[in-house]
Amino acid sequence: MPDAAPEATAGPDLLGDAELLRRLYRQMVLIRRFEERVHALRQSGALQGSAHLYVGQESVAVGVCARLRWNDYVASTHRGHGHAIAKGVDVARMMAELFGRETGTNHGKGGSMHIADAAVGMLGATGVVGAGVPMALGAALSARTRGTDQVAVAFFGDGAMGQGLVYECLNMSRIWKLPLVFVCENNGYAESTPVEYALGTKHLAGRAEAFGVPAATVDGQDVFAVYGEMGRAVARARGGGGPSFLECQTYRYYGHFIGDDPRRYRTAEEEAYYRARDCIERFERAVVGRGALAEAELRAIDEEVGRTIEAAVRFAEESRPPAPSALTTDVYAR
Ligand SMILES: Cc1ncc(C[n+]2csc(CCOP(=O)(O)OP(=O)(O)O)c2C)c(N)n1
Ligand SMILES: [Mg+2]
Numbered sequence: 001m002p003d004a005a006p007e008a009t010a011g012p013d014l015l016g017d018a019e020l021l022r023r024l025y026r027q028m029v030l031i032r033r034f035e036e037r038v039h040a041l042r043q044s045g046a047l048q049g050s051a052h053l054y055v056g057q058e059s060v061a062v063g064v065c066a067r068l069r070w071n072d073y074v075a076s077t078h079r080g081h082g083h084a085i086a087k088g089v090d091v092a093r094m095m096a097e098l099f100g101r102e103t104g105t106n107h108g109k110g111g112s113m114h115i116a117d118a119a120v121g122m123l124g125a126t127g128v129v130g131a132g133v134p135m136a137l138g139a140a141l142s143a144r145t146r147g148t149d150q151v152a153v154a155f156f157g158d159g160a161m162g163q164g165l166v167y168e169c170l171n172m173s174r175i176w177k178l179p180l181v182f183v184c185e186n187n188g189y190a191e192s193t194p195v196e197y198a199l200g201t202k203h204l205a206g207r208a209e210a211f212g213v214p215a216a217t218v219d220g221q222d223v224f225a226v227y228g229e230m231g232r233a234v235a236r237a238r239g240g241g242g243p244s245f246l247e248c249q250t251y252r253y254y255g256h257f258i259g260d261d262p263r264r265y266r267t268a269e270e271e272a273y274y275r276a277r278d279c280i281e282r283f284e285r286a287v288v289g290r291g292a293l294a295e296a297e298l299r300a301i302d303e304e305v306g307r308t309i310e311a312a313v314r315f316a317e318e319s320r321p322p323a324p325s326a327l328t329t330d331v332y333a334r
Helices: 018-044 058-065 081-087 091-098 132-146 158-162 164-175 204-209 223-238 268-275 279-289 295-318
Strands: 073-075 122-124 152-157 180-186 215-219 244-249
Touching (some): 018 058, 018 279, 018 295, 058 152, 058 180, 058 279, 081 091, 081 122, 122 132, 132 152, 158 204, 164 180, 204 215, 215 223
Parallel strands (some): 180 244
16 A cells, blocks of 8 residues: 555646635535534433444545535435535534434434435435435436436445345436436445455446446545546436446545444554545645645634534534424324
């Protein structure tokens, strides 16, 4: 492994767009602070339940969602907080959901793995590996049938590349030329199983190409690389050109879920390698180093995000749990 961390790849067009740069940075930091706060709350016992943290992968959700409109669709995974935040779900309502409060996105009945908000196109997280992919396919088919130019995105992990339904969706999206972007977040592991053990090839994009779906492999720890490739995929989808597949190579810093702290299946050297490519630090080096944003601007964003997260925690703590009389509402369709 070479140990020199590469630069993020922003070209002059992106470096000249200060508003976009501020938005990308704020979203990445918002996800990271949210997740770190969730980790601390869980460790202290203030928060119950399971959570799969997204820390390390922020540049994937942010680079992808920065290309989407509010009414485009996203279907998520068990590691879904970052997707929801990047798509515009309110962090206070997300925190309330994790606390099981009635003000939460799912009125406190869903928790970490079911966060959904139809108002911003967040179709939902799911605990079933690969199950978000047909949801996104259905949303893409709906958009096409209604004649809108909306796009749907399916986020899924390398683990979902072993799920048959993903391949059925690749095929269906291609023959119907649906406006769907498959975003495979290859973080190297499915729980503790390395991708090299579970999959017979490192070339995941080749699997999509076999179905006739244009595919690309990108450095998922470089928000500009993700944003660039996603721009091509979204243009293809909105223009009637059908689906695309993006393999984003990335890494999760924490364990598979909160509780998988020893992480015995990977080495300290490997973790250090990916941390040296941290998406937020690389972004900062690129934009401050080349004078696109002042460091003081980034620190001001950090402070604002810190206040937003603390306000979200207060909102959650001060909200009530759902009333016992609401036990069966919103649980099953009537
Ligand atoms: C259909 C199905 N099989 C197995 C599981 C158990 N399981 C939960 S997460 C996970 C690993 C998923 O790995 P990946 O898709 O790479 O996502 P990551 O956790 O790395 O983000 C597994 C096997 C499940 N939830 N659903
Ligand atoms: Mg994985």
